[in-house]
Amino acid sequence: MPKQIDHEKRRKQIAEATWRVILERGMEGASARNIAKEAGLSLGALRHYFSTQDELLVFAMKLVQEKVRARINNIAIKDLPPKETVLHILLEIVPTNEETIREMEVWFAFTVYAKHKKDMFDANHDGIYSGMQNLIAYLDECSLLKQNADKDIEAERLYALIDGLALHAMLDPVRVNKDRIKRAIMQHVESICTEKIRETEERNP
Amino acid sequence: MPKQIDHEKRRKQIAEATWRVILERGMEGASARNIAKEAGLSLGALRHYFSTQDELLVFAMKLVQEKVRARINNIAIKDLPPKETVLHILLEIVPTNEETIREMEVWFAFTVYAKHKKDMFDANHDGIYSGMQNLIAYLDECSLLKQNADKDIEAERLYALIDGLALHAMLDPVRVNKDRIKRAIMQHVESICTEKIRETEERNP
Numbered sequence: 001m002p003k004q005i006d007h008e009k010r011r012k013q014i015a016e017a018t019w020r021v022i023l024e025r026g027m028e029g030a031s032a033r034n035i036a037k038e039a040g041l042s043l044g045a046l047r048h049y050f051s052t053q054d055e056l057l058v059f060a061m062k063l064v065q066e067k068v069r070a071r072i073n074n075i076a077i078k079d080l081p082p083k084e085t086v087l088h089i090l091l092e093i094v095p096t097n098e099e100t101i102r103e104m105e106v107w108f109a110f111t112v113y114a115k116h117k118k119d120m121f122d123a124n125h126d127g128i129y130s131g132m133q134n135l136i137a138y139l140d141e142c143s144l145l146k147q148n149a150d151k152d153i154e155a156e157r158l159y160a161l162i163d164g165l166a167l168h169a170m171l172d173p174v175r176v177n178k179d180r181i182k183r184a185i186m187q188h189v190e191s192i193c194t195e196k197i198r199e200t201e202e203r204n205p
Numbered sequence: 206m207p208k209q210i211d212h213e214k215r216r217k218q219i220a221e222a223t224w225r226v227i228l229e230r231g232m233e234g235a236s237a238r239n240i241a242k243e244a245g246l247s248l249g250a251l252r253h254y255f256s257t258q259d260e261l262l263v264f265a266m267k268l269v270q271e272k273v274r275a276r277i278n279n280i281a282i283k284d285l286p287p288k289e290t291v292l293h294i295l296l297e298i299v300p301t302n303e304e305t306i307r308e309m310e311v312w313f314a315f316t317v318y319a320k321h322k323k324d325m326f327d328a329n330h331d332g333i334y335s336g337m338q339n340l341i342a343y344l345d346e347c348s349l350l351k352q353n354a355d356k357d358i359e360a361e362r363l364y365a366l367i368d369g370l371a372l373h374a375m376l377d378p379v380r381v382n383k384d385r386i387k388r389a390i391m392q393h394v395e396s397i398c399t400e401k402i403r404e405t406e407e408r409n410p
Contacts, residue, residue, distance in 0.1 A: 026318060028233035109317050111376065113231060115310065150392065156373075156381070157389050163372055164365030171316065176361070184362045187355065191396055 011049050014039045015060040019106045027113040030057070061110050064103050065127065068093065072131075082142040083193065086135050090158075090185045093128065094165045096178040104170045132159040136192075144193045154192055161188055216254050219244045220265040224311045232318040235262070266315050269308050270332065273298065277336070287347040288394065291340050295363075295390045298333065299370045301383040309375045337364040341397075349398045359397055366393055 017039035022030050032053055036046040050056035075088045095101040133155040139145040145154070165184060168176040222244035226235050237258055241251040255261035280293045300306040338360040344350040350359070370389060373381040 026232070026320070028231075028318075105320065108313075112314050112317050113233075115231070115376075150388075153385075153388050153392050156385060157366065157393060160367075160369030160373060160389065161362065161365050162369065164367065164369030167368055167372060168361075168365060171320075180358075180361060183355075183358050184365065187358050188362060 007049070011059060012063065014041070014046065014049055014056065015063045018056060018060040019064075019102070022106050022109050023102055027109050032056075057110065057113075061107070064107055067103065069127070082138065083144055083189065086139060087186060087189055089131075089135065090162060090189070091182060093131075093162055094181050094185070095169050096181055101170055101173055104166050108167070108170060128162065129155070129159050132156075132162065139193065146192060146194055149192060158188070158192075161185075212254070216264060217268065219246070219251065219254055219261065220268045223261060223265040224269075224307070227311050227314050228307055232314050237261075262315065262318075266312070269312055272308065274332070287343065288349055288398065291344060292391060292394055294336075294340065295367060295394070296387060298336075298367055299386050299390070300374050301386055306375055306378055309371050313372070313375060333367065334360070334364050337361075337367065344398065351397060351399055354397060363393070363397075366390075 014035065018030060018035050021034050021038050025034065032043060032046060035056065036043045039046065046056075050059065071092045072089055075085065075092060078085070078088075080088065095104040133151075136145065136149075136151050136155045136158065140149075140151060145151070161184070165176065165181050169181060219240065223235060223240050226239050226243050230239065237248060237251060240261070241248045244251065251261075255264065276297045277294055280290065280297060283290070283293075285293065300309040341350065341354075341356050341360045341363065345354075345356060350356070366389070370381065370386050374386060
C-alpha cells in the first residue's frame with residue numbers, strides 16, 4: 001500500500017478509537033494515553049499521526065461530519081419527488097439507528113467540550129443550518145411551501161426541530177425511536193407545505 | 206441564623222460555585238479541588254456538605270431545575286389568556302438572556318456527562334416533556350388546538366422545537382437571539398392552533 005494512503009487510513013483508525021473512548025468515558029476520559037491504548041499504539045506512535053490532542057479531536061469530529069454528508073449525497077442523487085427527497089434527507093440527519101445515535105453522542109460531547117476551547121473548531125457551523133435553509137428554498141422553488149411562509153423563520157424552526165429530535169433520540173432512544181421521529185418529521189413537513197388537493201383530484205381524475 | 210438554614214444556604218453557595226467552575230472549565234474541570242477553591246472552602250469543609258462528588262453535581266443540577274420551575278409557576282399564576290400563557294411559558298423555558306443561557310450551558314454539560322454515569326441522575330426526565338404534553342392538552346381543552354391534530358406527536362414536536370432552540374441559543378447566541386426565538390415559537394404555536402377566520406367561515410359559509 002502506498003505510504004500516503006496508509007498514513008491516512010491509520011489516522012481514520014485512530015479517529016474511530018477516539019470515538020469509542022469518548023462513548024465509553026466521555027470527553028474527560030479522552031486522554032492521549034487512553035486513545036493510544038484503544039488504538040493499540042504507543043503514545044509516541046500516536047504523536048507521529050497527530051502532534052496535538054486538539055488536532056486529533058478536530059480530525060475525529062470532521063470525520064463524523066463527512067459521514068453524514070456522504071449519506072445525504074446518496075439521497076440527493078436518487079432523483080425522488082421533491083417532498084420525498086426532503087423527508088429522506090431530514091430522516092438521515094436525525095439519528096435513528098445504533099450507529100448514528102453513537103455518532104450523535106460523540107458529536108454532542110465534542111460540541112459541549114469545544115465551547116471551552118476558543119478557535120478550536122466551529123461546531124456551531126456544522127453545515128446543518130445552511131442545509132435547512134436550502135431545503136426550505138427548494139420546497140419553495142417547487143411551489144410546495146405555503147405561500148405566506150416566513151422562509152427565514154421556517155429554516156430556523158426546521159433546524160431546531162431536527163436538532164431537538166436528534167438530542168432526544170440520543171437521551172431517550174426508547175421513546176424517541178425511528179417510527180416516532182418519522183411521524184414528527186412528516187407532520188412538520190406537511191404543516192409547512194400547501195395542502196394537497198388530492199381529494200379533488202381523486203374525485204375528478 | 207438557625208443551623209439547618211445555614212447548612213442549606215451554604216450548600217446552595219457551593220452549587221453556584223460548581224456552576225461557575227463548569228462554565229469556565231467544563232465538566233472535566235469540575236473536580237472537588239477546583240470547586241472547593243471557587244467556593245473559598247477547604248477540601249475537608251466541602252466534604253462536610255457533600256460526601257461525594259456525584260452528590261454535589263446532582264444537587265447543583267436539581268437547583269437549575271428548581272429555578273426554571275419557579276419561573277414557570279410565576280407565569281401560570283398571572284391569569285393571562287390561554288394562548289398567551291402558553292407562549293410565555295415556552296419563552297421562559299428557552300434561554301434568552303445571559304443568566305438563563307449560562308444555566309442551559311451547565312445543564313447540557315451535565316446531561317452529556319450523566320450519560321456515562323448510570324443511575325446517577327435521570328436528566329432525560331427533566332419534566333420538560335410532560336410539561337409540553339400538558340401545554341398541548343391545555344390548548345386542546347380551550348378549543349384552540351387544530352381539531353385533526355395528533356396530540357401525541359404535537360407534544361413531541363413542541364418538545365424538540367424548544368430544546369433545539371435552547372441548544373442553538375447556547376451555541377450561537379448572536380443569531381438565535383431573543384427576538385428570533387420569540388418569532389419561531391409564535392410561528393409554531395400559531396401553526397398548531399385553529400385559524401380564527403377560517404373557523405368563522407366554516408360556521409357561516
